[in-house]
Amino acid sequence: MSDDRRKLQSTARQMLEGELLFSDPFLPAGRNPLPPPAASAAGAPAMTAEERAAALQAMDVNEVRGCTKCRLHQGRTQTVFGEGSPTAQIVFIGEAPGEEEDRTGRPFVGRAGELLTRMITAMGLKRSDVYICNVVKCRPPGNRSPAADEADACRDYLLRQLQILAPAVLVTLGNPATQKLLDTPVGITKLRGQWQKLPLLIPGLGGIDVMPTFHPAFVLRQYTADVRSKVWADLQEVMARLNLPAPPRRKGAGL
Ligand code: URA
DSSP: OOHHHHHHHHHHHHHHHHHHHHHOTTSOSOSSOOOOOSBOTTSSBOOOHHHHHHHHHHHIIIIITTOOSSGGGGGOSSOOOOEEOTTOSEEEEESOOOHHHHHHSOSSOSHHHHHHHHHHHHTTOOGGGSEEEESOSSOOGGGOOOOHHHHHHHHHHHHHHHHHHOOSEEEEESHHHHHHHHTOOOOHHHHTTSOEEOOOOBTTBOOOEEEEEOOHHHHHHTOOHHHHHHHHHHHHHHHHHTTOOOOOOOTTOOO
């Protein structure tokens, strides 16, 4: 078989798999239990799960919930700190809470959140296996993107969250998360699908593998096989890096 034909077949298979997996909410979750990381990103002895959970909760309760560092506090119902496993190997980072998140206090629970949940499930994981948070902890009015000074005001919370979690991989969802964490003006269309390294943003936090991918809200707006297969390819990269087994091919999924 020619190289061109092989490439074409592999692209077609990826598109089909992405399509099937993203459109099927009934895949069994939790096929890929993740072991906790052995050590923090800085090489220091890892905190226990309990220590991480306590440190995250202390930051949430004592600092974030009462935060007035930027104008976003004026319009919020409540802050949205983040949720998931304190020993997650994968952290998904979005942009900002939307209406549902502001109402419930939980990240990614609206329509984009449903798609993110399907993406995580397609990886053979549950939401509780990973950690999910945003660049800013308060909802911007009208769901606009956070302004630069608002993201800057929240930066310390996000970086300290990541320091505590010390994950193996960050998946940045869309432009604001990708550009903020990689400290780059380069856009998501250029960066997605290519492994990056977290720069040394604060002492002890740097060098983590970063996989930028499209934001689920963008995928919902551009719900094409091409966009979905690109996101699925990015998630498969993450699975390969963490040695997570590929989800089993379901009947009719093959070419
Ligand atoms: N919900 C979130 O929590 N974050 C986003 O970026 C979008 C929706």
